Amino acid sequence: MSEGRSATGSASAPTVLRMILGRRLQERREGAGVSLDGAAKALRVTTLTIRRLEKAEVQLKPLYVEKLLETYGAERREIEEFVAFAERANKPGWWHPYRDVLPTWFSAYVSLETGATTLRTYEPHYVTGLLQTHRYAYAVLSGGFPNEGDAEIERRVDLRLRRQVLLDRSDAPTLWVVMEEAVLHRVVGGPEIMREQIDRLLEVSELDHVSVDVVPFSTGAHVGACAPFTYFRFDEPELPDVVYSEILSGAVYLDQRSDVAAHLEAHNRMSLLTSSADSRALLNRMRKEYS
Secondary structure, X not given: OOOOEEHHHOOXXXXXXXXXXXXXXXXXXXXXXXXXXXXXXXXXXXXXXXXXXXXXXXXXXXXXXXXXXXXXXXXXXXXXXXXXXHHHHOOOOOOHHHOOOOOHXXXXXXXXXXXXXXXXEEEOOOOOHHHOOHHHHHHHHHHHOOOOOHHXXXXXXXXXXXXXXXXXXXXXXXXXXXXXXXXXXXXXXXXXXXXXXXXXXXXXXXXXXXXXXXXXXXXXXXXXOOOOEEEEEXXXXXXXXXXXXXXXXXXXXXXXXXXXXXXXHHHHHHHOOOOHHHHHHHXXXXXXXXX
């Protein structure tokens, strides 16, 4: 992923495994002292193709992986391990059956979400998807896709709810959500649905690996008053921290250190504007208002 690249223009969204493999191939090439041009000649492709392989912008064909590693002087055992990894990386993710309602630019998000060890999210408008109830999600998606029928909306809701399974895994990631108080005042689906949704937030906020912070209106202007974003961190050393920011017709993925650091600092500053106790008190007050 490159800085500022809009995923709407990506023909093949990278998966976490492809990103890891691409980085490892780049490290292996550079360690062997082989130039991009040398790697391209070995495969009889352009240097642009090699760049795209290393950036996980295209599928890594096992035959390509094998030929490149032979060029880099790798031993047979290492080549076989890389080829097996490539075959795994090219397998469709669990979300593949939802491709009819999952745009390419968002399939990258689902892959990152599935592979991350830490997610830090800022939401100024709605409850983040990983914490939405079925009825709240249906109301949000119905508003976002007014021209779709019930069947298509239910498919989108089902995908959203399946993503939430990761919070129940034994190796569940740490999820830290910062949302604006405005999220609780936006009546999505009606008072009963809002009360149910707030109950869900109160429930998950008691989990050790989930934090829910609500920035109150009384805070006024602050550094994070901008578009929603999600920060991803991974255990794998090959993967940089990544920030996802959504726009009306797509998304942008950022991995440049300066961009990531700016978003991380904003999230840190916003989290200092409230506390877990104050957030729970605000959630309880809003729940009473919807009773």
